[in-house]
Amino acid sequence: MNTTAVHVLDILLIISLLSLAAAALLTSDARRSVILFMAFGLVLAVAWGRLHAPDVALAEAAIGAGLSGALLLAALREQPRRALSGDAKPVRERERERTSIDVTLQLTVTLLCVAVAALLVWALAEAFDRGPQDTLAQAVSETLAASGVSNPVTAILLNFRAYDTLLELAVLLTAVLGILALGPARPGYQAAGPVFDSLVRWLVPVLILTAGYLLWVGAHAPGGAFQAGATLAAAAVVLRLAGHRTAGLPAGQTLHLVIAAGVGMFLLVGLSLLVLGRPFLGYPPAWAGGLILLIESAAMLAIAATLVLAFLGGRPQPAAGLSGEKRQC
Amino acid sequence: MLTAQWLYAMTGCLIVALGLRTALLHAVLLHRLIGVNVMGAGVFLMLIAVAYRGPGVAPDPVPHALVLTGIVVAVSATALVLALARRLTGEQDNG
């Protein structure tokens, strides 16, 4: 057990984490809750920087706090309060039902949650008593040279546990197909004014360049396909906010090609190796770096397109004339 | 013995419980969704604290990779929840 001193910074971080989480969960105003949740995510990113997890900090800031927050805000903006209740009953009726069972239920669930927290603390106390479990970390550092990259997190995500990442990309694909199946997106925003337009003109290329850099640097430093994809998605979101209806997304089957690119490229590489007599996703060490970059590039495009489609809430509608047309039920 | 690792791990446990409570109790979908997300963040915090090995020592990269995967999975699920909720409003408005 490492006896690390606790800094004032730690105390501050922990207090703000707990109070932001509690505030986000306890406020009854949905908008405030979302904003507090985003703030919580940003502080969490700082905490992860503090705990020497820069890859995670980057991803949390971009995806966890940034995009989740953007999605939640986008959902809020277009929907009145009633909409997100997830229940067809009128609010008043539901509240009447609730009050009768309220007190007992709240008490029971709260006790249950206290018990869960206590169990977790009890278990972690035993885990820390057992000392750090370093077998895997050692295996990773010993095998890192054969992985094709020098950033251990990228080595795990794209090589040692690449299968997890393949299925994770399948999860993203599933989510986006589920969203697309629900119908087309709502119409876009008004065209931007001249000031915002010029901002867009330099912001978008900068974001695209940053995405490329993050992808490239992921091989040996914090970064990688997910952070890069999120940045690319941010560029598209900026385009959309500026009034570009499609947010730079391709139309028709090409869009399908892009959202399937991550899983597709992964499978293509994995199965080609299998056919060539190697294990599935067992890259030859000399080729590993190149193959990983190839997969990550495809994954970045798929991730970006998926996140943008999630933000838009469906396939962007091609022409202004169609925007008023509701989906048929 | 008060260490930074221990402190962050305990914070993670508390955040899990806070998120779980809202996810189970709250009447409004959006709050339940945020509850699940906060609960996930608590689990991730536990994992990253477990990976921490003190200043100047390289942390265990495995939990970092797991959390990165977890973050992406969580955002996918959040996006699908919100899309379904949006469809629900559309239906209610139409009929």
Next chain:
Amino acid sequence: MADTLIWLVAIPLAGSIATLLLPRQATALVYVAAVATTAVAGTLLYGVGSQGPVSYEIGGWTAGLGIALRADGLSALLLMMSTLVVLAGSVYASAYFSKAAERARFWPLWLLLWTSLNALLLSGDLFNLYVTLELLGLSAVALASLGGTLAAVQAALRYLLVGLLGSMMFLAGVSLIYAGYGTLDLATLARAVEAGPVAWTALALMTAGLLLKTALFPLHFWLPPAHASAPAPVSAVLSALVVKAAFYLVLRLWLDTFADLVTPAAANLLGILGAGAILWGSWRALRTERLKLLAAYSTVAQLGYLFLFFPVLQALPPGPARDAALGGLVILALTHGFAKAGLFLAIGIIQQRSGHDRIRELDGTAQRLPASTFAIALAGVALIGLPPSGAFLGKWQLLAGSFASGQWLWILVTMAGSLLAAAYMFRVLGHAFGHQPYPQRPVTVAREEWPALILTSLAVAGLGLAGAPIWGLLEGST
């Protein structure tokens, strides 16, 4: 031989991408993928039967550093069952969804669901299991919402949130395991795990999350609306396979990885919840007005029987009696899978043809759709547990095990559940066999009716006869 494991995941996944990119050829592509996967699953089953358990290290990395896929008798049997159900469901769906646009939305998600089922049954790694659970949950929800009605979307939304909560609890348990044991590989963990706070809490959290996903009473509240409002082929796989995948994981963790930690009290708790599920689910099935809801409540009840086996297995010492009980459990699970899938498919045809699924208004269905009505009757035989269905063998073993370990309560519950099942199935059949004679061909809509007939016949005749080989396959697994 070991390669079959990765192909079982790769073929449906590749098929999903192919159907997305080539929507016009999608149906043909699905048939190719389905037939190929079935052939590979058959090879695996045969291989496991002749050579014992198989494992495959992905990327060539040793399990622990990398991820291993594993199959033993239990996973190979469940995989074969799920493959046959999905194959039949695919044939059915190609006719059920009449519009090309509907099929274009359906196929990629359908194959993603199949990918996740196979990946879950084969995974040997705890964190990878978390990812497969999320893939399974999201694809199931996306498919369930395809019905497009308000009820379907609402049920899907609740299903998704419950599923997410379950996954998060599972992940919290996985994190504790990593903190305590520094491994995610199930086999390594099984050797290292010892009684203590880490193992207990982790097992409790993972089990709680999985029980939520498998809809064990009283955590079943989300299942009936979700299963009843989905399109028929989706309902079939949700009820037959998706909840069973979570059950399989509970079984795997309790009987395999954490076997030494399980106490009789914990097993009894699962048994009591199972008993509650049988009685409550059967009662609700008897009282409901709609055929699809009846089938969904029946799933709640049938899952209860599977959980009754936990206290029985816990009480029996290792030996032939315990092996027989385990075999009974697997046969019961397989029978329910085939029978319930067939039942939902047959109900789907009736619902499409008559525009509703109200039980009171089913009169004359036997004359208009004789094959589908027959399929419902066969499913009834299996759900009640009459001979020669596999469920008869399964329940027989449950009774024998309860008798041998002196657990009378489970015997009473099993009897009561079977009587209730007979009551709700005969209520349906009583209405279906009305009095209007419509002389017509026995099979009226072949592509949709055959899958239901074949699945229910498998449940009634196939598994009843396949008892001995199944026991043989399970030897040495768990």
